[in-house]
Amino acid sequence: MKIRTLLVGLVAVGLSAAAVAADPIIIKFSHVVAQDTPKGKAADKFRELAEKYTNGAVKVEVYPNSTLYKDKEEMEALQLGAVQMLAPSLAKFGPLGVREFEAFDLPYIFDGYDALHKVTKGAVGQQLLDKLEPRGIKGLAYWDNGFKSFTANTPITKPEDLRGKKMRIQSSKVLEEQMRQIKALPQVMAFSETYQALQTGVVDGTENPHSNLYTQKMHEVQKHLALTDHGYIGYAVITNKRFWDGLPADVRGQLEKAMAESTEYANQIAKDENDKSLELVRAAGKTEIRVLSDAERAAFIKALLPVHKKMESRVGATTIKSIYEATGFDPSKF
Secondary structure (H helix, E strand, O other): OHHHHHHHHHHHOOOOHHHHHOOOEEEEEEOOOOOOOHHHHHHHHHHHHHHHHOOOOEEEEEEOOOOOOOOOOHHHHHHHOOOOEEOOEHHHHOOOOOHHHHHHHOOOOOOOHHHHHHHHOOHHHHHHHHOOHHHOEEEEEEEEEEEEEEEEOOOOOOHHHHOOOEEEEOOOHHHHHHHHHOOOEEEEOOHHHHHHHHHHOOOOEEEEOHHHHHHOOHHHHOOEEEEEEEEEEEEEEEEEHHHHHOOOHHHHHHHHHHHHHHHHHHHHHHHHHHHHHHHHHHHHOOOEEEOOOHHHHHHHHHHHOHHHHHOHHHHOHHHHHHHHHHHOOOHHHO
16 A cells, blocks of 8 residues: 555656656766766756656766767667767768758858757757657757867968968868868868877867867967857767657656756857857967958858858758758858
């Protein structure tokens, strides 16, 4: 009788008796960055909220800094069910065969966070996440990292200033084309190797959100920063589809609530960290920061916009058009 009373009480607070009677559901959340980064903090926030809203029916184990799986291993581990949750860079889905995600790499396709969130929080973003399901992956949310700016050791006021410069990029066919479009020389290189490459002159410059620039101390070896905000870096929080679909409906609902709240937290701290890092770069006094005039910004947009057309066959003309429609972007203005 006492056990029956206990189970009825637990159901009353919104959890299925079956879920509570059993051992806690374990979610292994693996990621490849440090715990004190925006993504690391957001993963910890999700753990806190998930365990709170499920009253302990779910236990989230967060594994930061590639302690469980390395960057190149984690996607396969998720598909095999060895880990239940990841937050990879959006660039990781192209090699998986879902090249539509490479639209996020297109220069100037988002004019700030408001335009970006019309996609990531809207129908277009959900349609992209749905394309992962045939591969056994369920997309849950988008988490921001931030908008990128160009740096070099010579002044950057116009696209021509990067002509002939060896510019470090992450692996992306779209980013390679972006650099070629302004006659720069794209250099694909691991993020962890970039500081030394800049320091020794192996590369001349790079593109980064301000938080990456500052926390990796790249500003110490880059004399000029132009606030171009030309491209976006973000993540998708994903889970194993079979695992997700197998959860009790009420537990899944509470996890969706936890994810929604941790996403708002993730995006806000990403913006705050970038704003704070820019001020710290300025305070360090080693890097001259250039705020582009409207005319200078328009020149960068005009120079880089042809990348959209050139990448249509790879990313998909329909995907690019749907983003234009969602954000109100009109390429004919440039």
